[in-house]
Amino acid sequence: MSSGDGVDESYRSLPSLYLTFLSIWFVSACSWTAYTYKTRHFQWNNLQWAPTSIPLIKALQPMLSFLFWYSCFNFQACSLWMSFGVYVTGVLFQTAAFVSFLLIAHGYCIMCEHLSLNERRSTAALACVFYLTLVGYKASVPYFTVLLLLNYFISFYVIFHHISQNLLVLREQLGIIENEDVRAMHDAVYKKYIMFKKFQGAMQMVAMAETMRITGFAY
Incomplete structure (x- = not known):
């Protein structure tokens, strides 16, 4: 009706x-x-x-x-322009979320209060490539599904690599603290370790869900 x-x-x-x-x-x-x-x-x-x-x-x-x-x-x-605005904001939202994942993986706000110049440049470069491939994928441009999957593979590799590095550093710090019996610092470092472990689990679910979603749409 x-x-x-x-x-x-x-x-x-x-x-x-x-x-x-x-x-x-x-x-x-x-x-x-x-x-x-x-x-x-x-x-x-x-x-x-x-x-x-x-x-x-x-x-x-x-x-x-x-x-x-x-x-x-x-x-x-x-309005066609409002419909287009919904499309654009959807892409920007996914890109902003992706950038936040990268920042957290680098240890921003958990391990450090600022990132190095190289880390900021690499994050910006990955974000730009992610945005462009996502736009092409949403517009159903040929072969952009493959490009987006490749981009996800590289990006999640970078994210999990940095998470593993930070977890290794935190485990080493916990080992030193326990050996020297510095209880005052143990809780703070352990909380950071738990945060990264939870973030690692969340990223594994995101990676699996995004891969299933894209490959499901592709076929």
Whole structure:
């Protein structure tokens, strides 16, 4: 069943659904931004704002989706530009999340408060390649599924390599602390070790899910 302007009535609930998602992500974005702003004096650079961009971009996506469907039903105008904006913000959200994974894998905010120039350059280069291949994949450009899989392979290799290095360093630190019986530092280092182990497990699930999703769409 369709409305007078040709929009299927089964989509009538979408504006309310996207408005709910917008509210959730907006609250998350405000909370994260406020926390980052309060702790900015403890940071050596502005890289801590990179993870903050994730909920901000994600909040923008349901906002554009809400405006698109709301205008379709109430103003009989389905904007192509809003639809394109949803597509772009989706790509930017995935790229921002990917950059945050790389930053955490490097030990940012856990092992160190700043990254070296080479680490920042390599992260930026991987992010640019990831963004371009993701755009090509979303646009169904031939062979970009293979390129995206290759990009995921390289990127997750880099992520797991840095996680393993940081876990090795933390294990060595724990060994030294236990040998010298420095109990005051043990809890802090052990918490970092547990955080990296949990992050490693989460990245393994992300890598598996993304690989299954892409190969599933490819076939």
